Amino acid sequence: MNRGQYRSLLVPALLVAVFILLALSLGSQTQIGQGPLSVVFAPVQRVLLSVGSGINNALSGPADLQTLRAENLLLQQQNSRLSAENIRLRQFQAEVDAYRDLLKFSTENPGIKAIGADVVGPALSGCNSQADQRPIGLTCANVIAADSTPYLRFLTIDVGTLNGIRSGMPVVGDGLALIGRIGQASLGSSTVQLLNDTRSNVNVVVQGTRVSGSITGQPNGELVLQNIQQTNSLGVGDAVVTSGLGGGIPPGLPIGQIEAIVSSDAQLFRQARLRPAADYSRITTVLVITSTLVSPLIPESATCTCAAPDPRPAPGPTAKP
Amino acid sequence: MRRIAIPIIILALAALFETSLLPRLLAPGLRPNVVLIISAVWAALRGDEGLIWAFGAGLMLDFTSSGPFGLHTAGLVLGNLLASLVNRLPLPSRLFRATNWVATTTAISQIVLVVGLILSGIKMDLGYTLSALILPSLLINPLVSMGVFAVLRLASDSIDERARGVIR
Known part of the structure; x- marks a missing residue:
């Protein structure tokens, strides 16, 4: 096969391959993910993790700054x-x-x-x-x-x-x-x-009042408590824990505290922004x-x-x- | 065999670097897309061969993603194809051509990703996505690509010289 034929076949072949991959993925909703590659990837990722932690520490500047960072952490x-x-x-x-x-x-x-x-x-x-x-x-x-x-x-x-x-x-x-x-x-x-992923949804209750709702992630990474009826009261600082309803999650696991009520009285359900109990980025x-x-x-x-x-x-x- | 094995190893290492090491060092909006940059710079230097790298790079990213499989592959192949069209214009230098190629590929692949995720039912905030992720990557990726270009140009020139030696 000469170079001209090769070039004329390459682009359509790649596009067909991409189309097949997308059709299989979007059509069937099945996740291929890491699959068997995880056996190869996981050990390398573990090594990279330790390397990354090492580099992170090395780059963290003078010793006193590092101490401050450690104390802060x-x-x-x-x-x-x-x-x-x-x-x-x-x-x-x-x-x-x-x-x-x-x-x-x-x-x-x-x-x-x-x-x-x-x-x-x-x-x-x-x-x-x-x-x-x-x-x-x-x-x-x-x-x-x-x-x-x-x-x-x-x-x-x-x-x-x-x-x-x-x-x-x-x-x-x-x-x-x-x-x-x-x-x-x-x-x-x-x-x-x-x-805080947008497809995550967990049933929760507000402690004390036992008001039930669900939490979901927002595109900007925030956690939002939703599906609270307007007749139920919410307060800033209220703790939110898992309700144990559905999904095989034990009840009473802490999730966070209400940071702000973000819905108005005109809406059908109330919403509140949560401050998570854990820092997901760390x-x-x-x-x-x-x-x-x-x-x-x-x-x-x-x-x-x-x-x-x-x-x-x-x-x-x-x-x- | 080496021409297949070496790109696979390089791209796999780059994918692991991007997903394991960089998240420890940089916040999401500041992380360069290393795999995209390598494949796009190679495509800018090598033409058609770079398209195959882009396909492989997309697969590597898809293997490390929880999103619909094939989105990264589609983004990188389409991005590189469009970049090859844009870069047919006369450009002042190979470096400018490479950074321009990376910027175009970044923009197209991000658009493909966002559209694909919306089509698969994932909620997106376009304002946040644009300001916090797409625009920063359009700035950071071409900047980082300058360093990557310097390394990959040496590799590309070495391949060319070896090929000329074989012909002689």
């Missing part, structure tokens, strides 16, 4: 953990009220057994250091890549179907704050659809909840059986290390 992590902890404590407060009602019920009905427990979010600083303390049902993973399409908010983590990861499993960050769900699981890696380590049942997530030591109702006022749930 630590404080941000602490802030993130405390925010999540705060949300969880408020959740416990609401639960205590509910338990008091239940205790009253239990006192009146002594034949019924009640089991109470809590889940304490671990501080994530790397998978290896937390391996022994991790409750059953949580798989630790490192974030190894971001999505190559800047309009989509996905992360790639270094665990996949070989580690028992399946599509749809919830993913949490520091303080067990929900950050997203597994999008597609490949052999050696998985993609995590962050909560996530390096996550936990995948591999069991959606509540019981496997709870350390055995944190479970208390209250067979005989105590006549004293009900104590609040205790945090276990």
Whole structure:
């Protein structure tokens, strides 16, 4: 084949190939994604991750600036953990009220057994250091890549179907704050659809008022609480947690706090902008909840059986290390 | 065989660099599209051969994306095709031709991406997309392409010299 024939065939051939790829992809809605390539890509991405962290540290300037950055990061992590902890404590407060009602019920009905427990979010600083303390049902993973399409908010983590990861499993960050769900699981890696992706939708409740709604991502990366009826009240600072309805996400996982009400009275439903409990742009380590049942997530030591109702006022749930 | 293997390795490494290393160092609007730049500069230097690189580069990006498969490939192939038409005009230098090629490919591939994502049902804010992602990449990609051009021009010249040596 001479050069002229080659040139005349190349462009149509490439265009036909592109057309077939697009028709297959857009027509069937099936994701091809990384697939088997993840076996090759994930180890290289892990190396690049450590190289990137090294370069990042090297470029961070003078030592004092680096110290400040480290302190800042630590404080941000602490802030993130405390925010999540705060949300969880408020959740416990609401639960205590509910338990008091239940205790009253239990006192009146002594034949019924009640089991109470809590889940304490671990501080994530790397998978290896937390391996022994991790409750059953949580798989630790490192974030190894971001999505190559800047309009989509996905992360790639270094665990996949070989580690028992399946599509749809919830993913949490520091303080067990929900950050997203597994999008597609490949052999050696998985993609995590962050909560602020525009296709993400999670059912939530506002703590205290128990107003239910859903949160979704916006194109600019913000989180919006929506589908709240006009008759329901929302307040700035209210904590928002997962409701546990649909999607296999456990209830009570912190998501964020209401930052601003962005809807008007003329609209059918109310909307509010959320400040996420975790900083999605700085996530390096996550936990995948591999069991959606509540019981496997709870350390055995944190479970208390209250067979005989105590006549004293009900104590609040205790945090276990 | 080497002519196929080397581009695949280079583009795969570039895709991994773009998705694993750059997100640690730069914010989304400031990240150059390394794979796009390499394929576009090579297309500017090598003509038809660059189109095959663009196809391969698109596949690499599609493999590292959670969006509809083929969008990056379509964007890069169409972008490079249109850039080849635009760059038939007489241009003052090879460097100018390469940066112009990268800018055209960036613009077309971003448009293809946005249109494709909208068609697949993804909500987009065009104002934010334009101001925070497309316009910065139209500035950053041609700038970075100057450095990439310097390296790839050496490789291209080396290939040409070797080819002339074989002919002799």
